[in-house]
Amino acid sequence: MSILTKIAYAIIFIWLSNPSASANDIAGCSDVGGLRRFIDSSIVMCERHDFDTYTLPTGKNTGFDFDSNKAEFESSMNIEGRLVENVYAIPPAVSSVDVFRNYKADLAANGYRILFQAERDATGPHLGSFFETTGPGTQIWGYSPDQARYIAAVKEDGGAKTYIALYVIEYQDGYDPNFSPQKGQAMVRLDAVQVGALEDRMVPASAADISKDFEVDGKAALYGILFDFDKATIKPESRPALDEIAKFLQQNPAQRVYLIGHTDSVGGFDFNMQLSKARAAAVVDDLSRTYHLETSRMMSSGVGLQAPVASNATQEGRARNRRVEMVPSDAQMGLSALGLQP
Structure with a gap:
């Protein structure tokens, strides 16, 4: 990594805080994958499973069956392992572009390899509906596609792998009983699946x-x-x-x-x-x-x-x-x- 690259990462990480619990986090939730969270953000929803199956989109969304809640992708991976799914509320007046750029840099700094990334229309017509109907689903994912950004990444550590699905939006519409974002507020869905190590059990x-x-x-x-x-x-x-x-x-x-x-x-x-x-x-x-x-x-x-x-x-x-x-x-x-x- 060059000196200029390190300086660029240091500037970007001004926006990121160390992975730690916030006083506003929902009980039982914490950061995942060794990644930092955006400064002053809080976890408003999460789900954790010691073992579960997960579909990781690794290509553009091509369709969605609203009767079966099944999404289609140009490519995807079906994986099993320890699954954590977090929903972060970002402080108002921060753009999804800033949030996405910071998370992307943090993934690179922590040794993650990007499998697929897309912004706005390139994510596909219904990627938000996929996140709305899986894990800590909420309508805001399906009703706020204009500034949507997505990354799929993987990090290998010996015999274990950690897969990341990162979906960032700016709230436009959609009801959720757990919280009420402001118009234009950035929201993050960060899913992490750890595979390999669990099989020893x-x-x-x-x-x-x-x-x-x-x-x-x-x-x-x-x-x-x-x-x-x-x-x-x-x-x-x-x-x-x-x-x-x-x-x-x-x-x-x-x-x-x-x-x-x-x-x-x-x-x-x-x-x-x-x-x-x-x-x-x-x-x-x-x-x-x-x-x-x-x-x-x-x-x-x-x-x-x-x-x-x-x-x-x-x-x-x-x-x-x-x-x-x-x-x-x-x-x-x-x-x-x-x-x-x-």
Whole structure:
């Protein structure tokens, strides 16, 4: 970084304060991604989830279905991880241009790489509607497009990545019960998704655990098997869990099993039924190809959202419901209710 560049950053950061809580912040909210906040701004809304899915726009918005609240983009990324979504109110009389320029400089100074950026019409016709209907949504995003500015960025730190979605507007219209911006007041939506580090929490069941679960519960929940978002593609991080499943089956050569896919309730009944079946079939296929286990010992099926183990009303509950279960094929009780044939 040149001396002139450093001086430019120093001048810009006059407008930025260190990341710290403001007396006007909503309780439980704080800055994210190691980024500074605009001076004298406050967090008026936030949502935080230990684990969630997120669609990161990485291209121009091309449309929006107002019946399903689904946005379309030239390109986007579906990612999973620790999610924080903050809404900042900027002091009046500050333009969105100043706010955007400062945040962009702070992203660069903190090692973020820009994936996509756009201003005004180049953001697309309904990028505001996307933010209005996701996370701490509020009408102001959808009704104030004239001075809208957007950045998608990523920072890599070892095995972890932090993705940023930054959306800046100048309020023109739209009601929100939580606060009342002044006409022309800049507002910031800053979403941060941390991926990579969270997957260490997904401890796979050992072969001994599976054996014990069979004896005690008549089944074993296999949470260490991870899939791409809304797909049946097994992630490489699933290998330790698959190793243990294969080890159990190798240690018990006479054991035949059902592998049953389960999903949360997001996406509807038919979609989740097909997804759960495809994921269970993918596990059987991997066990057969990688570990040379006989497919005749394994029957796959899926029950979609029909057998939750936690409430789908919370992010944590949905994470528990997304799983593959293994059931010994001699455990006949309840199989007909799950749509399986012994």
